[in-house]
Amino acid sequence: MTDFTGDRPEPLQVERQPMLGLFMRRLQSKWRQIVTVIPFFWLLVFFLAPFFIVAKISLAELAIASPPFTSLIEWSDSGIMTIRLVFDNFIYIWEDSLYFDTYVNSLKISVTSTFLCLLFGYPIAYAIVRSGPVAKPLLLFAIILPFWTSFLLRVYAWMGLLADQGTINNLLIAIGIIDEPIRMLYTEFAVYIGIVYTYMPFMILPLYANMEKLDDSLNEAAADLGSRPTNTFFKITLPLTMPGIIAGSLLVFIPATGEYVIPDLLGGGNVQMIGRVLYNEFSRNSDWPVAAAVAIVLLVILVLPIMVFQHYQGKASEEQ
C-alpha cells in the first residue's frame, strides 16, 4: 500500500505510554494515513475518474442507445477482445469551422476580459492597500460581499440595466442624449460587462494579498534617489506584484473561457462561446461523443494555465 509517513520525526510519546492498547497504538500510527486517504479517495473517484470517462466517450461513436454512444471494447463470439477508438469526433471539431471559430472567439473574449479586469482591478486593489486602518477592512468587505451574493442574480441585474427598455437606455433617452434605445443586451459588449463584473473580485483579492506584503520603504528609497512615480511604479511595484497579477489573471481567464451562463443570458444567441456550445450539444442535440470531445479539447487548451495556477497556488501557501 501507499506509504504516507511524513518526513517530520514522530514525537516520542509512544514510549512514554507503554500501557497503550494494541488497537489504540495501531490507530495512532495509522491516523495520518486515514486523514489523507479519505479526501484523496473522494477526489480520485468524483473528480479524476469522471475525466477518464469523458475521454473514453470522446473516442466512441454516436449510437441510438442509452447512453447514446458505442462501447470501446467489443467481444467477438470467439472471445477475442477488440478495442475501437474513433477519432472522428476530434476530426469533426477540427474541420467544422463553427467549433474552431467558437474556441477562438471564447479565447478572445476571455483574454480581453482578463485584461480589462486587471486594468480596473489593479488600481482598486492598490487603493485599498493605501487606505487607512478603519477604511481598509470595510473596503475589503465591500469587494468580498458581491462574491458571496448569487452569481446568477448579479448577471440578471445587468439584464435590467442593458435591455432595450432598460435603465441605461431609459436614462439616456430621458436626458436627451439619444432618441432611440441603443442595443446593448444580447451583444458581445454585454458579455464583456458581465464577465468583468462577476470576475473582478477574483482579480482584486489576489492582487490585494500580494500588494499588502510590499515594503513601502522601497518606493521611498526610489523617490529619494530621484525616481519619478511612474518610473518607480514600472520598475518596482509592477514587478513585485507579478505573482498577484498572474494568480488573479488565471482565476479570471480559466473559468471565463468555459463560461456558460453569461454568454447565454447576456449574449443571447449572438455570442458564441464554447461553454454554451458544449452545453447545447449535450442537452439539446444529445450528441454525447461530440460534446465529450469538445470538453476534452477545452481541457487541453486550459491544462497549461491550470498547471501554472497550481504552481503559484502551491508557492503562495508555502510562503505564508
Place this chain on the structure above:
Amino acid sequence: MYSKRSRFLTIMLTLGLAFFYIPMILLIIYSFNYSKLVPVWGGWSLRWYKELFQSAEVWSAVSLSLQIAVVNATFATALGTLAGLAMVRFGRFKGRTLFGGMLVAPLVMPEVITGLSLLVFFISLNQLIGWPAERGFATITIAHITFSMAYVAVTIQARLTGVGQTLEEAAADLGAKPFKVLTAITIPQLTPALISGWLLAFTLSLDDLVIASFVTGPGANTLPILIFSRIRLGLRPDINALATIMILVIAICVAIAAIVMFRQQRADLLDRQMAEREEG
C-alpha cells in the same frame, strides 16, 4: 503604516464600488415596482413579494437548495479540513503532487467540464452498480461536495500555516497523543476557518447553476435552476423580489460573520500583545 491614496486611486476606487453596487441597488429598487414590465415604473408595491410567497414551485426549490447546501457544507468542511491537514502538516507523502493538483483544479475548472464529467460518471456508475438510479438530491450534493471541499481546503491551509505548529509541538512534547493534539489544539485553533469554510461551501452550493443542471434529474429543481429557467426568457419582477430577499439574507449573514471574525482577530492580537509584554 500607510501612505495616502492619490486622487487617481480614490477615483478608481469610487468608480469600482459604484460599478459593483449600482446594478444591485437598482435590482432591489425595481423589486418594489408595481408594473409587470420591470423597467417601467408603476409605483411602489409589495405585489411581487406576495406572489413569490404564494408560489409552491419557489418554496420547493428553496427547500431543496437549502437541504443540499447544508449537507454539502458539512461534508465539504469535514473533507476539506482533512485535506488541508494532510497538505500542510504531513510533509511529503506519496501522491502528494496529484492530491494537491486535484485540490486546486476545482477552483478554476470551467463548470461545464466538471458538470459534464460528473454526469457521465453517474450514468456509467448506474450501469455498473445500479446506483444512482435517479438523479437529484444525492447526485447534486456529491457534485457540490467535490468542488466545495477544494475551497474549504484553501481556507484551512491558510489558517494552519497562519497559526504555526508551536502549540501542537508543545502539546506533543508534553506527552499528548496525536489524536489528543488534534482535538485539543488543532481543531480549536481552526475554528474561525471551519466556520468561514462551512459558510463558503454553503453559499457555493446555493449559487451553483451549471453543475447542478448537468447532474440533476427530472423534477429536482434547485433555486438557481428555477431562476435560470425563468430569466432566460427576459426580465421578471418576481425574480427581482427573490433576488432582493437573497441579497439581504446573505448580506446580513456575511456582516455577522465579518464582525465575529474581526472581534476574534482583535482578541487574538490583544492576547499576543499581553503575552509579549509579560515576556518583556
